[in-house]
Every structure is written in C-alpha cells, then in structure tokens.
Amino acid sequence: MTTWIISDLHLSAQRPAVTQAFLHWLKAEVAHAEALYILGDFFEVWVGDDVLKHPRQGAEFLPIVKALRQLSDSGVKLYFMHGNRDFLIGDDFANASGLQLLADPTLIKMGNKRILLSHGDALCTDDTAYQQFRSQVRSPQWQHAFLAQPLAERIVFAEQARSQSAQNKVMQSIDIMDVNQSAVEQxxxxxxxxxxxxxxHTHRPDMHTIVFDGHKCERWVLGDWHDTAVVCRMDGDRIELVTLQLNP
Structure with missing residues (x-):
C-alpha cells in the first residue's frame, strides 16, 4: 500500500485555502493509504498544546485535529516529526490527533530500502546563527520555561520570532539556507x-544522487505548500515526488 510523506505545509489562519486543500487531500488520497509521515513545519507556528483549548486560537486547529483523528481511527498510521516552527507540539496534540511522534532523524524501512527521515534544518549548518537558536529552543530547560509563560505572551513571542526569521532570510545567501554537503555525508x-x-525544510524539491565513501545514496527533498505542493509517494521500493495542485 501507499505511504505518503509531506512537510512544510505552514498551516495558519492566514492561509485557509491551504488548510482546506490539505483536508481535501486527506479524504481523497491519504484515506486509502497505509501511512502518512509529516516531517515538520506542519503549522506556521505552534506555541504549546494548550492552544487547542483557547476559544479563538484553538478553533483554527480543531478541524485539522479531527481529520487526522478520523484517519487514525480508520487504520491509517500517522507519524509526526518536529520542524523549526512546530517543535513544541507534544503528547496532548499527538494523542488528540492519533499521531506517533518521531525523533529527528528516524530510520525506517520501505520494501528493501532503508530510508532516513529528517526535517532538514539540522543539516543547514552554514547558517550558524540559526543553529545556535535551534540548540537553545530545543533544550528541555528552555521549553519548560517558555511553556510556563501565559499563552498570550507566547503568541506574541512567536510572531516576533517569525518576523525576524523572515527578515534574516531576505539578507542571507541562498546557499546558506540550503543543506551542507558535509553535514549530509556525516x-x-x-x-x-x-x-x-x-x-x-529548504523548500527545494528535487532528488540528488550522492556518492561517497564507496556508497551511493539518494537525497529526496520535499516542497512547501502554496499554489502547489510537492510530496513524496512510496509504494514498496518505488519512490516518487508528486506535485499537488492546491488552487481550486
């Protein structure tokens, strides 16, 4: 049966068309699949699972949680790996949605192939400022202190961090925002x-062949979701990138 792998949807209330396209795709395609892997940046921002209980913020996410839960209850296996925007997704969200949380990276086997899954941000080592930030916010101490703050303060912080990230991307070299070859080989x-x-993570869908140390590896890169989305479909040993048209 088919396994789908996706990432970088960046779902938010500001882009309802993408959310609706995702929900439609779940019913049309994923409902007939064996499994769905979500490799991070599922949401544009996530400030803690308690946002689901917020009367306004929570309403934005509940249709997504409900759709995932229905898939899980029907027998589709759902897996989630944190990205750089939703690393605070925790057990409450996972349990409500029927998802299994995965470490980054995670090794799986499909057919006769070993497949290493990652969000990808940890491989962008040329961006040293981001890697320092990533190390900070992924620490249990930082996350505990952040989640102890009132929800409203966390939302403001996340918006400020997102704005700063957008400014940094404009100023950075395109190469810096891609993976580092040495980090990939390591x-x-x-x-x-x-x-x-x-x-x-990099929003550069493609397949790259890597040959080093006497070994050959394929590096498949997923795309983000805007007018189109580039996702991965696996059937046994077969891997392909599929472009979804998201416009109505």
Missing part, C-alpha cells in the same frame, strides 16, 4: 549509509 555515515535520505 549523517549518512552515522546511520551506516541508508539508500535514501528524505527531508524538507
């Missing part, structure tokens, strides 16, 4: 050269 070596590395 990761593949660490996991004993899997046949496939599959990630998102």
């Amino acid at each position: 990761l593949l070596n660490e996991f004993e050269y899997p046949e496939v590395l599959l990630h998102g």
